[in-house]
Amino acid sequence: MVKGSQHPKDSSLQMHIRQFVVSAAKLPISQDAPEILQMRVFATDEVTAKTKFWKNLIKFRDTTLNGAVSQLHMEMAGNHRAKFDTIQIIRTTTLTKRNIIRRPKSLEMRDSKLKFPIIKTIHRHSDRKYRKVYQAQRPKTYV
Numbered sequence: 001m002v003k004g005s006q007h008p009k010d011s012s013l014q015m016h017i018r019q020f021v022v023s024a025a026k027l028p029i030s031q032d033a034p035e036i037l038q039m040r041v042f043a044t045d046e047v048t049a050k051t052k053f054w055k056n057l058i059k060f061r062d063t064t065l066n067g068a069v070s071q072l073h074m075e076m077a078g079n080h081r082a083k084f085d086t087i088q089i090i091r092t093t094t095l096t097k098r099n100i101i102r103r104p105k106s107l108e109m110r111d112s113k114l115k116f117p118i119i120k121t122i123h124r125h126s127d128r129k130y131r132k133v134y135q136a137q138r139p140k141t142y143v
Contacts, residue, residue, distance in 0.1 A: 017042050017043065017044060018042070018043070018044070019040055019041070019042055020040070020041050020042075020043055020046060020049035021038060021039075021040055021041075022038070022039055022040075022041050022049055022050055022053040023036060023037065023038045024036070024037050024038075024053065025037065039053055041053055058072060058075075060072055060075075065092055065094055068092070069089065069092065072087070072089070073087060122139050123140075
């Protein structure tokens with residue numbers, strides 16, 4: 001006696017997933033040959049496989065790496081109902097080098113001598129005896 005399914009196989013109940021090898025390359029900018037990327041993707045058809053290939057990379061912008069990872073977990077839980085334990089992060093990178101940052105607005109913010117004006121100033125008494133801890137009016141933060 002052979003162990004197996006007691007029900008006859010119904011082809012409509014099976015997921016017809018096949019394995020595709022998708023290759024891609026960046027647009028050539030200089031005379032050098034661009035790097036070719038190749039990935040094995042499981043999908044139902046060729047179009048879905050190509051879509052999964054390009055949607056595999058997810059980018060998040062945050063001031064810290066921990067903040068970007070928490071954004072990833074929240075986005076995957078909200079849009080795809082993925083639990084925290086089921087998400088595997090393969091690699092994370094932070095943009096630090098000047099040649100990695102491409103947007104002009106982001107390049108402006110990388111300047112180490114960047115200064116912002118102080119817009120809100122709270123005027124206080126110069127003499128300590130006139131300063132109050134509790135006051136009846138709210139402080140005015142404008143000039």
